[in-house]
Amino acid sequence: MQKTHLPRIVVLISGKGSNLQSFIDAVQMRVIEGEIVAVISNNPGVLGLERAEKAGIPTQVINHRDFADRESFDAALAEVVESHRPNLVLLAGFMRILTPAFVEQFEGRMMNIHPSLLPNYPGLHTHQRALDAGDSIAGATVHFVTHELDGGPAIIRAEVPILADDDAATLAERVFEQEHLIYPLAVRWFCQGRLALINNRACMFGRPLPPTGHPFSTVARER
Numbered sequence: 001m002q003k004t005h006l007p008r009i010v011v012l013i014s015g016k017g018s019n020l021q022s023f024i025d026a027v028q029m030r031v032i033e034g035e036i037v038a039v040i041s042n043n044p045g046v047l048g049l050e051r052a053e054k055a056g057i058p059t060q061v062i063n064h065r066d067f068a069d070r071e072s073f074d075a076a077l078a079e080v081v082e083s084h085r086p087n088l089v090l091l092a093g094f095m096r097i098l099t100p101a102f103v104e105q106f107e108g109r110m111m112n113i114h115p116s117l118l119p120n121y122p123g124l125h126t127h128q129r130a131l132d133a134g135d136s137i138a139g140a141t142v143h144f145v146t147h148e149l150d151g152g153p154a155i156i157r158a159e160v161p162i163l164a165d166d167d168a169a170t171l172a173e174r175v176f177e178q179e180h181l182i183y184p185l186a187v188r189w190f191c192q193g194r195l196a197l198i199n200n201r202a203c204m205f206g207r208p209l210p211p212t213g214h215p216f217s218t219v220a221r222e223r
C-alpha cells in the first residue's frame with residue numbers, strides 16, 4: 001500500500017494552549033488531515049506542553065531568556081522549526097514578536113490567530129480595548145503571518161456580540177469558543193490545499209478572500 005504523507009504541522013505556544021488543544025482534537029477526529037510533528041514553547045512548564053505530551057506529540061522548550069537578543073533567539077527557533085520540515089507553522093498564543101528574517105523564512109506557511117476583528121486592535125488587551133471603545137461586536141481573526149504585527153492577510157474571522165455586563169474575561173471566554181472553531185477550520189483548508197497565500201492575499205482555490213477574511217457564519221454550513 002502506498003504511504004500517504006500528511007502535511008507536517010509545527011505549533012508554537014507560550015501558555016495554556018487551548019488553541020493547540022483544538023488542533024489536537026481536530027487531527028484526532030480527522031477534521032485536520034495533517035500531523036502535528038512538534039510543539040515548541042518559549043516558556044517552560046506551561047499547560048500547552050502538558051497537552052502535547054498527553055497527545056504523544058514531541059515537545060521542545062526554547063527559552064528566549066537564554067538568548068542575548070531577539071535575533072539570536074529567532075535564529076535558534078527557526079533552525080529547530082525548520083528541522084521538522086513543516087508544511088505549516090501555527091502560532092497559537094505564541095507571545096513573542098518575530099523578526100523579519102523568521103517571518104520571511106516561513107511566509108506562506110505560517111498562520112496566527114488574533115483575538116480581535118482585525119484590523120482593529122492589533123497587539124495586547126484586545127477585549128478591554130473593545131469594551132473601552134464601546135464596541136457592540138468583538139471576535140477573532142486567523143491570518144497569514146507577514147511583516148506587519150497581527151496584520152497579515154486575513155483568512156477567516158468570527159464575530160461575537162458584546163453584552164452589557166461583559167468584562168474582559170467574559171468576553172474572552174465567548175471569543176475563545178469561536179477561536180477553537182475557526183483556527184482548526186483554516187488549518188483544515190490549508191492541509192487540503194484549498195487555501196494559500198498568493199500575492200500577499202489569502203486565497204481559496206486561487207481566488208482572493210475578502211480583505212477581512214471569510215466571515216465564519218457563512219462557512220459554518222459548508223465545511
Ligand code: GRF
Pocket residue numbers: 013014015016017018019020048092093094113114115140179
Ligand atoms: C488566544 O486568545 C489567541 O487568540 C492569542 O493568544 C491566546 C492564546 O490562548 N493569540 P491559548 O494559549 O491558545 O489558550
